[in-house]
Amino acid sequence: MSERAALLIGNLTHARKEWEECAQVASKLYEYPEGGSREDFLSKCKSGAFDGTYALYRSNDSNKVTGNFNDELLDALPKSLKFICHNGAGYDNVDIEACTKRGISVSSTPIAVNEATADVAMWLMLGALRNIKQSYQAVHQGKWRGDFSLGHDPKNKTLGILGMGGIGSAVAHRAKAFGMKIQYHNRHQLPANEEDGAKYVSFEELLKTSDVLSLNLSLNPSTRHIIAKPQFDIMKDGIIIVNTARGPLIDEAALVDALKNGKVWTAGLDVFEEEPKIHPGLLEAENVVLLPHVGTATFETQRDMELLVLNNLKSAIKEEKLLTQVPEQKKAKANI
Ligand SMILES: O=CC(=O)O
Numbered sequence: 330m331s332e333r334a335a336l337l338i339g340n341l342t343h344a345r346k347e348w349e350e351c352a353q354v355a356s357k358l359y360e361y362p363e364g365g366s367r368e369d370f371l372s373k374c375k376s377g378a379f380d381g382t383y384a385l386y387r388s389n390d391s392n393k394v395t396g397n398f399n400d401e402l403l404d405a406l407p408k409s410l411k412f413i414c415h416n417g418a419g420y421d422n423v424d425i426e427a428c429t430k431r432g433i434s435v436s437s438t439p440i441a442v443n444e445a446t447a448d449v450a451m452w453l454m455l456g457a458l459r460n461i462k463q464s465y466q467a468v469h470q471g472k473w474r475g476d477f478s479l480g481h482d483p484k485n486k487t488l489g490i491l492g493m494g495g496i497g498s499a500v501a502h503r504a505k506a507f508g509m510k511i512q513y514h515n516r517h518q519l520p521a522n523e524e525d526g527a528k529y530v531s532f533e534e535l536l537k538t539s540d541v542l543s544l545n546l547s548l549n550p551s552t553r554h555i556i557a558k559p560q561f562d563i564m565k566d567g568i569i570i571v572n573t574a575r576g577p578l579i580d581e582a583a584l585v586d587a588l589k590n591g592k593v594w595t596a597g598l599d600v601f602e603e604e605p606k607i608h609p610g611l612l613e614a615e616n617v618v619l620l621p622h623v624g625t626a627t628f629e630t631q632r633d634m635e636l637l638v639l640n641n642l643k644s645a646i647k648e649e650k651l652l653t654q655v656p657e658q659k660k661a662k663a664n665i
Contacts, residue, residue: 332356332381333646339388343632347639354646367396374405384412384645386638398423412645416638418442421548425657436641436651438634439495445630447499450573453597456618457569460595484508489539492546501527541569548575561587567594573624576601585610599624
């Protein structure tokens with residue numbers, strides 16, 4: 330077997346020991362910890378510092394350092410690279426088509442993220458239903474209830490889920506326990522046994538008839554700004570928007586307008602169009618609940634995600650296949 334080294338880009342917090350154990354299957358372990366820069370990373374790659382790398386682990390936060398995995402970066406990586414194991418359910422910062430063209434397989438971390446992200450979606454949904462920001466701020470400012478107004482119950486409200494994958498289904502499961510009626514839209518209807526009573530509707534019907542809309546789909550060129558002014562225009566007046574998926578799914582400026590003119594009653598957001606920058610209209614708005622992209626930020630989930638990435642890495646080195654390869658590549662398998 331030719332050399333099969335592994336490269337860790339970014340930090341591992343919960344599964345350090347398991348990473349070190351990868352030395353049993355990899356011919357060598359390289360590390361490029363956080364703290365560098367894209368320029369530095371590219372020059373190390375070009376100088377041969379990671380030669381022989383066959384599979385790499387890419388932490389989600391390392392994107393801040395290396396930037397997106399695009400043509401430029403893929404060209405600089407060692408030619409021996411065959412597998413990219415990305416830590417994150419979303420992988421919009423990896424150019425999958427460019428990887429496929431080079432014969433590089435990519436995995437992400439679905440499943441491991443489902444429960445924690447769905448918990449945060451419910452937290453934001455309940456917060457938005459109660460328009461919690463006003464009373465939360467008032468009590469912290471010593472104003473007791475302040476300019477208090479009543480919220481809404483989830484019970485009997487129609488929750489529209491855009492993207493009924495693992496996270497969407499976990500949101501549906503939780504929302505049902507709160508008495509919500511669930512409808513969803515996907516490119517394809519799920520088999521009846523996976524719908525768990527949720528109603529499949531068209532995208533337009535979802536927008537027109539939902540009281541609360543939860544975004545649980547991935548970001549790609551065809552879903553960027555899937556929610557913009559024309560979509561807000563046909564929604565019910567007073568709809569509530571929850572986004573725990575990716576910020577650029579929503580045209581943030583259009584959301585700010587819709588919050589101002591009352592089309593959207595409140596919103597609960599964990600993700601933003603230009604993270605970590607947040608549209609000033611959202612920061613100022615009294616009717617939004619904001620979190621700084623912490624959907625998967627629990628000890629248990631972070632560890633599960635790290636372990637899943639490492640299991641992908643080990644499977645790549647030992648068996649030349651990934652456990653959770655991204656779906657686009659499964660379709661384009663012929664090219665890999
Ligand atoms: O946003 C978090 C993830 O993609 O896992």
